[in-house]
Amino acid sequence: MNQTTPTPGALRELISFRIGAQEFCVDIMDVREIRGWTAATALPQSPAFVKGVINLRGAVLPIVDLAARLGFESSETSDRHVIIVAQIGEQVVGLLVDAVSDILSVTDDVIQPTPEVASDTAKTFVRGLLAIEGRMISLIGLERVLPDVVLEAA
Amino acid sequence: MDPLEAIRGTFFQECEEQLAELETGLLAMENGDTDPETINAVFRAVHSIKGGAGAFSLEALIRFAHVFETAMDEMRSGRLAPTDEVLKTLLRASDVLADLVRAARDGDTADEARSAAIVEELKALGPEGASEEAESEEDWGDFSFQPLSAVTLETPAAAGAWQVRFRPRADLYAKANESALLLRELTRLGEIVVELDDSELPDLESLDPEAAHLAWTVTVTGDADEAAIREVFEFVDGDCELEVTPVGGDADAGTAPLGDLDISALLAELQDSQVPVAPEPEPEPEPVAAAPVATAPARAAPPPTEAAADPAATHRKPEAGATIRVDLERVDRLIDLVGELVINQAMLSQRVMEAGFARASGVAMGLDELEQLTREIQDSVMAIRAQPVKSVFQRMPRLVREVAAMTGKPVRLVTEGEGTEVDKTVIERLADPLTHMIRNAIDHGLESPEKRAEAGKPAEGQVRLAAAHRSGRIVIEVADDGAGINRERVKQIAVDKGLIAADAPMSDEEIDNLIFMPGFSTASEVSDISGRGVGMDVVRRSIQALGGRIAISSRPGKGSTFTMSLPLTLAVLDGMVVSVEGQTLVAPITAIVETLLPKASDVHSLGGHARVIAIRDSYVPLIDVGMALGYRAEPLAATQGVALLIEGEGGQRAALLVDAIQGQRQVVIKSLEANYRQVPGVAAATILGDGRVALILDIDTIVAVSRGADSLRAEKRLAATG
Numbered sequence: 001m002n003q004t005t006p007t008p009g010a011l012r013e014l015i016s017f018r019i020g021a022q023e024f025c026v027d028i029m030d031v032r033e034i035r036g037w038t039a040a041t042a043l044p045q046s047p048a049f050v051k052g053v054i055n056l057r058g059a060v061l062p063i064v065d066l067a068a069r070l071g072f073e074s075s076e077t078s079d080r081h082v083i084i085v086a087q088i089g090e091q092v093v094g095l096l097v098d099a100v101s102d103i104l105s106v107t108d109d110v111i112q113p114t115p116e117v118a119s120d121t122a123k124t125f126v127r128g129l130l131a132i133e134g135r136m137i138s139l140i141g142l143e144r145v146l147p148d149v150v151l152e153a154a
Numbered sequence: 155m156d157p158l159e160a161i162r163g164t165f166f167q168e169c170e171e172q173l174a175e176l177e178t179g180l181l182a183m184e185n186g187d188t189d190p191e192t193i194n195a196v197f198r199a200v201h202s203i204k205g206g207a208g209a210f211s212l213e214a215l216i217r218f219a220h221v222f223e224t225a226m227d228e229m230r231s232g233r234l235a236p237t238d239e240v241l242k243t244l245l246r247a248s249d250v251l252a253d254l255v256r257a258a259r260d261g262d263t264a265d266e267a268r269s270a271a272i273v274e275e276l277k278a279l280g281p282e283g284a285s286e287e288a289e290s291e292e293d294w295g296d297f298s299f300q301p302l303s304a305v306t307l308e309t310p311a312a313a314g315a316w317q318v319r320f321r322p323r324a325d326l327y328a329k330a331n332e333s334a335l336l337l338r339e340l341t342r343l344g345e346i347v348v349e350l351d352d353s354e355l356p357d358l359e360s361l362d363p364e365a366a367h368l369a370w371t372v373t374v375t376g377d378a379d380e381a382a383i384r385e386v387f388e389f390v391d392g393d394c395e396l397e398v399t400p401v402g403g404d405a406d407a408g409t410a411p412l413g414d415l416d417i418s419a420l421l422a423e424l425q426d427s428q429v430p431v432a433p434e435p436e437p438e439p440e441p442v443a444a445a446p447v448a449t450a451p452a453r454a455a456p457p458p459t460e461a462a463a464d465p466a467a468t469h470r471k472p473e474a475g476a477t478i479r480v481d482l483e484r485v486d487r488l489i490d491l492v493g494e495l496v497i498n499q500a501m502l503s504q505r506v507m508e509a510g511f512a513r514a515s516g517v518a519m520g521l522d523e524l525e526q527l528t529r530e531i532q533d534s535v536m537a538i539r540a541q542p543v544k545s546v547f548q549r550m551p552r553l554v555r556e557v558a559a560m561t562g563k564p565v566r567l568v569t570e571g572e573g574t575e576v577d578k579t580v581i582e583r584l585a586d587p588l589t590h591m592i593r594n595a596i597d598h599g600l601e602s603p604e605k606r607a608e609a610g611k612p613a614e615g616q617v618r619l620a621a622a623h624r625s626g627r628i629v630i631e632v633a634d635d636g637a638g639i640n641r642e643r644v645k646q647i648a649v650d651k652g653l654i655a656a657d658a659p660m661s662d663e664e665i666d667n668l669i670f671m672p673g674f675s676t677a678s679e680v681s682d683i684s685g686r687g688v689g690m691d692v693v694r695r696s697i698q699a700l701g702g703r704i705a706i707s708s709r710p711g712k713g714s715t716f717t718m719s720l721p722l723t724l725a726v727l728d729g730m731v732v733s734v735e736g737q738t739l740v741a742p743i744t745a746i747v748e749t750l751l752p753k754a755s756d757v758h759s760l761g762g763h764a765r766v767i768a769i770r771d772s773y774v775p776l777i778d779v780g781m782a783l784g785y786r787a788e789p790l791a792a793t794q795g796v797a798l799l800i801e802g803e804g805g806q807r808a809a810l811l812v813d814a815i816q817g818q819r820q821v822v823i824k825s826l827e828a829n830y831r832q833v834p835g836v837a838a839a840t841i842l843g844d845g846r847v848a849l850i851l852d853i854d855t856i857v858a859v860s861r862g863a864d865s866l867r868a869e870k871r872l873a874a875t876g
Binding site: 039040041042043044045046050052053054055057058059060061062091092093146147 | 490493494497737738783784785824825826828829830831833834835836839841845846847848849
């Protein structure tokens with residue numbers, strides 16, 4: 001466990017995961033469960049980053065390839081991939097990532113603001129950066145992970 | 155929840171039932187039913203509403219119900235004949251009563267002028283100068299406790315008697331004992347006279363439902379001894395105050411004064427307690443007794459008293475099988491779980507088959523039985539949600555009366571198949587389209603009485619509302635005997651509004667279906683009734699949203715019939731499982747007319763990827779599902795696949811080309827929107843036996859999408875807003 005010196009009160013826990021060589025994290029409160037990859041049923045008329053839908057104990061769960069969503073090269077899926085089942089508002093969505101690495105307990109002051117960069121993707125998803133043991137981990141906000149319906153239709 | 159609120163909620167719920175009963179009864183009488191029991195049922199319905207309203211001090215409601223009740227009482231006693239005129243007044247009165255109930259529930263005020271007018275009409279029906287007071291007092295008796303009024307179950311005999319004073323404490327109820335049962339137990343020992351002492355019963359506002367407020371004095375006549383009486387109370391020993399004293403019989407003359415003392419004390423109490431109750435007939439305790447909230451004191455109202463005192467009370471709930479009210483969420487949860495059980499069972503069967511068990515092996519046979527069982531469980535669970543369409547049909551007579559009054563067209567509504575059952579959600583979502591269609595039928599469908607006379611039809615128009623089960627779906631028809639669709643005019647309007655080209659060749663059927671187009675409305679002037687900016691296209695959309703279709707058939711001069719076909723439940727669907735480009739898809743079987751293996755000679759290209767297939771001398775478009783959904787870029791050769799001939803909502807036909815048919819099965823519908831969003835061409839999803847998600851085709855969208863880019867965009871917009 002990578003524990004930073006915790007200050008009581010403002011402590012939050014994050015789940016960090018890997019996509020390619022990059023490390024990201026999301027708030028643990030958004031995560032419902034983590035499960036292995038199972039083949040998804042492709043959805044027609046869907047953006048490339050939507051891998052399809054799978055059966056999560058009777059519910060239909062859309063799978064978002066987070067690599068493709070964040071603008072990285074999406075990798076061929078294999079049994080070694082992991083799905084992070086996350087709650088986004090009223091919806092439950094599966095996020096396809098390469099591997100889950102850690103649970104981080106950090107205080108808010110450890111999270112640095114995202115530097116000004118040109119990338120829209122960065123602006124849309126990256127909520128901040130963490131430097132932990134020399135690694136850079138991007139904190140991802142999940143609100144806009146699903147395709148934006150209004151933009152799609154326009 | 156606040157217990158009073160809960161009781162209030164129950165009261166209004168029961169009011170709805172009473173109102174429905176009331177209207178049913180009146181309509182039956184209008185159709186010539188002279189059964190005194192029907193009149194009684196109507197009377198009781200009004201009476202119960204009045205009683206409940208009294209408990210909540212709903213003044214407007216009480217006053218109106220009282221006048222109504224008086225009129226019904228006249229009829230019940232045969233002094234008022236149920237003529238058409240009288241019944242029309244009563245029906246209108248029932249509408250006003252319904253308004254008042256709703257107003258009371260929502261805290262609004264109802265249309266006072268209207269109710270005052272009806273009150274006058276009702277009073278005109280009632281007995282001249284009849285003493286309302288006397289009437290009122292006699293009635294209130296039913297729902298107020300008569301403090302200490304002695305109710306004689308059986309004639310008390312003069313033999314050896316015991317007086318039992320029984321005052322339960324709250325603990326008694328907390329331990330799930332029941333006073334009524336104890337009192338009933340006493341009847342086994344001899345004839346009993348029960349007196350209720352409710353002097354400690356607080357006002358409803360300050361009533362603690364967990365506490366005990368009532369006491370009884372029971373005189374047991376017979377040859378039981380004290381021990382036998384005490385034995386009855388053995389289990390509540392310590393949780394009540396119990397006094398057993400001998401009274402009456404000559405042998406016990408010595409102890410008589412004790413009994414007398416008690417009685418005089420009770421008499422004093424009686425006088426005390428009667429003072430606040432008698433002049434102001436506010437029947438407070440009644441709702442407590444009637445409420446299904448099973449708090450102990452509520453049950454403590456002695457059932458023998460109720461049964462004996464009010465013969466009407468026994469009629470209050472018709473003995474049509476015991477029912478319970480269940481939270482809908484619990485039922486839905488159960489349905490969900492059973493759905494999962496079905497999927498799980500299918501998965502298990504598939505795995506067992508894959509494992510190579512012989513069909514006749516014990517495992518396989520056990521699984522077969524399991525399959526049958528799960529299917530039966532599923533059917534039974536679905537049946538819980540099923541309700542007769544009566545609940546929505548019942549609202550229509552009132553609508554017809556109102557629209558008839560507004561348009562000045564006399565209308566008769568005929569309903570058939572009210573007992574036809576369908577899923578509750580379907581029923582709820584049927585109300586709006588049906589309302590709209592019936593309004594339309596009267597406003598646009600029926601001619602004015604003069605025109606009807608010219609055409610040699612009876613002045614009274616007829617609107618028929620019928621429901622029936624047909625091949626696993628419910629079919630609802632709304633038919634009028636009006637002039638039928640004016641095709642000339644419909645076509646002209648469609649041309650004027652730019653919906654169709656002026657020279658478009660159209661069959662009669664196609665013209666009739668124009669009225670379902672968005673932006674079409676034949677009402678030349680916006681009327682109060684139909685011109686609400688909602689057209690038949692909205693009706694069609696709401697029917698489609700329920701997985702149903704609507705069609706119209708019309709004969710000039712004879713009338714029009716709208717036919718809606720709806721699924722019985724929204725939870726499962728009979729599907730044809732097909733494979734397309736390695737994907738498993740489900741097509742709703744209701745849309746499939748037939749399946750065929752296309753012959754090369756029947757398939758013709760119209761240029762590009764557009765193809766038609768000849769089916770018995772007519773050409774229908776052949777749509778490659780794989781291409782329509784974007785699974786493949788090049789169309790499948792027609793001879794390599796199977797064509798499903800389908801009929802869309804508008805009656806248009808098309809052939810869907812798929813790679814292969816896997817089979818037919820009932821699937822549980824799973825929402826795609828819950829966690830994602832609507833996908834064009836996909837109606838919903840389901841989970842197949844292998845645990846994978848399969849998509850259910852939205853056949854109409856697929857047909858529309860393959861018709862051109864325009865519809866594709868339209869569908870996308872729809873998907874975005876939907």
